[in-house]
Amino acid sequence: MAQMKIANMAVNNTPIPILSNLLISTTSDPLSGLLGSAADGKIYLAATDLEIGIRVSVNGRVTDGGSITIPAKKFAAMVKEMPDSEIHFVTMPEDKVSVTCGSAKFRIAGLPADEFPPLIDEENDKKRNFVSMDANALLTMIQQTSFAASREETRHFLNGVHISLKEKQVKMAATDGKRLAVATVNLDDAITEEKQGIIPIKAVERLKDMLLSSAVVRICLDNSRAIFDVGDATLVSRLIEGDYPDYERVIPVDNGIRLTMETEKLLSIVKRVGTMANPKTPGLMMETTGDVLKVKASTPEYGEATKKRK
Numbered sequence: 001m002a003q004m005k006i007a008n009m010a011v012n013n014t015p016i017p018i019l020s021n022l023l024i025s026t027t028s029d030p031l032s033g034l035l036g037s038a039a040d041g042k043i044y045l046a047a048t049d050l051e052i053g054i055r056v057s058v059n060g061r062v063t064d065g066g067s068i069t070i071p072a073k074k075f076a077a078m079v080k081e082m083p084d085s086e087i088h089f090v091t092m093p094e095d096k097v098s099v100t101c102g103s104a105k106f107r108i109a110g111l112p113a114d115e116f117p118p119l120i121d122e123e124n125d126k127k128r129n130f131v132s133m134d135a136n137a138l139l140t141m142i143q144q145t146s147f148a149a150s151r152e153e154t155r156h157f158l159n160g161v162h163i164s165l166k167e168k169q170v171k172m173a174a175t176d177g178k179r180l181a182v183a184t185v186n187l188d189d190a191i192t193e194e195k196q197g198i199i200p201i202k203a204v205e206r207l208k209d210m211l212l213s214s215a216v217v218r219i220c221l222d223n224s225r226a227i228f229d230v231g232d233a234t235l236v237s238r239l240i241e242g243d244y245p246d247y248e249r250v251i252p253v254d255n256g257i258r259l260t261m262e263t264e265k266l267l268s269i270v271k272r273v274g275t276m277a278n279p280k281t282p283g284l285m286m287e288t289t290g291d292v293l294k295v296k297a298s299t300p301e302y303g304e305a306t307k308k309r310k
Contacts, residue, residue: 002213003056004045004076006233009206011072012049018115021069022047024089025113026062047072048117052203053236054210067113070097078106128227129193130218131165133185135230138219139211141172141183142204149201150176157242161204164196165221173247180247195221198244203237210235259293261309269307273297276305 007022014020023046043060046053068091079087082101090098092107099106142161150158161174168190173182207228211217214231221227221239228235273284277297287294291310298304 003058003232004079006210007045007047007054007056008072008076009209010047010049010052010054014049018069018111018117019049020071020073021111021116022072022075023067023069023113023116025067026060026065046116048236050117051200051238052206054206054233055236056233058232066091068095068097068110069113069116070108070110074108075099078108128220128222130220130227130229131170131187131191132189132216132218133170133187135211135214135217137185138170138217139208141170141185142208142211144183145172145174145181146201146204146208147174148176148179148181149174149204151201152176157198157240157244160198160200160240162196162198162244162247163219163221163226164194165191165219166194166196167191170219173244175245175247180250182247182251196244197221197226198240198242199226199237200240203235207235257288259288261293265309269293269295269309273305273307276303 004022011020011022023044025044025046026042042057043062044055044057046055048054068089078099079101082104085102088098088100090100091110092098095110095112097108097110099108146161149161153159155177158176161172164171168187169184170187171182171184173180175181203226207230210228210230210233213233216231218229219226220229224239226237226239228237270284273295274282274297276299277283278299283297285296287296292308293310294306294308296304296306
């Protein structure tokens with residue numbers, strides 16, 4: 001059930017029937033480019049909305065291999081109500097599927113697997129270079145940056161998180177034009193080919209849930225897609241077209257002013273003083289004198305708040 005929930009994260013409400021379906025396969029399927037070998041003893045579930053695609057695998061026993069697609073949300077609702085027992089699938093004529101779990105039996109109408117849209121060119125997939133890193137480190141990077149990404153559709157190239165793979169470093173950045181967040185992780189091994197791209201915020205949010213279940217993630221960027229291999233799950237995302245701002249130019253290199261304090265203390269100050277910030281143009285004033293930080297916020301209609309901290 002957990003793996004199916006992950007796959008269903010790529011399903012969207014759409015009038016296109018095949019995009020509302022979940023691909024179930026036991027064999028290598030070059031049309032989808034998301035499936036593994038029949039020899040590995042796994043059953044694959046895949047879904048896509050054409051912007052992102054997710055594939056997961058579960059262990060199973062295969063009598064006769066094959067592929068079929070069935071309505072994803074309808075199937076998820078069925079599984080949720082099934083008893084804790086094995087689920088048996090049998091394909092039938094006219095793209096129908098018989099699903100049996102204990103004493104419960106269902107028959108559901110599907111669509112041919114060859115209608116499922118491809119996301120990866122299987123032939124060229126083996127030629128791609130993947131970068132491996134700690135999954136928890138990538139999750140932390142996403143948490144530290146994705147909040148700053150723009151949600152305004154008019155600036156589409158800011159509606160995502162920029163990622164770059166260079167030398168021995170993975171760097172992520174996000175900005176909405178008013179704030180900027182950057183996170184960096186150093187790798188043990190050098191990256192053979194420098195790559196960069198803008199990952200849609202929707203794909204980043206889906207990836208966060210997947211990273212919780214694995215220790216290692218493999219990353220690949222090509223000219224138009226990003227691929228994240230996370231244990232038994234794979235996420236494929238289209239990259240946003242456009243040039244990302246040169247954010248490194250706005251970060252001072254020789255700035256002699258540096259403040260260091262405990263995160264929780266600063267957060268507490270900001271929350272308290274922030275209650276008096278102007279809701280229309282929220283902002284805080286920060287001032288330092290020696291080893292004292294002064295944080296202030298004011299609103300003409302309500303008043304002001306000030307907090308000092310050493």
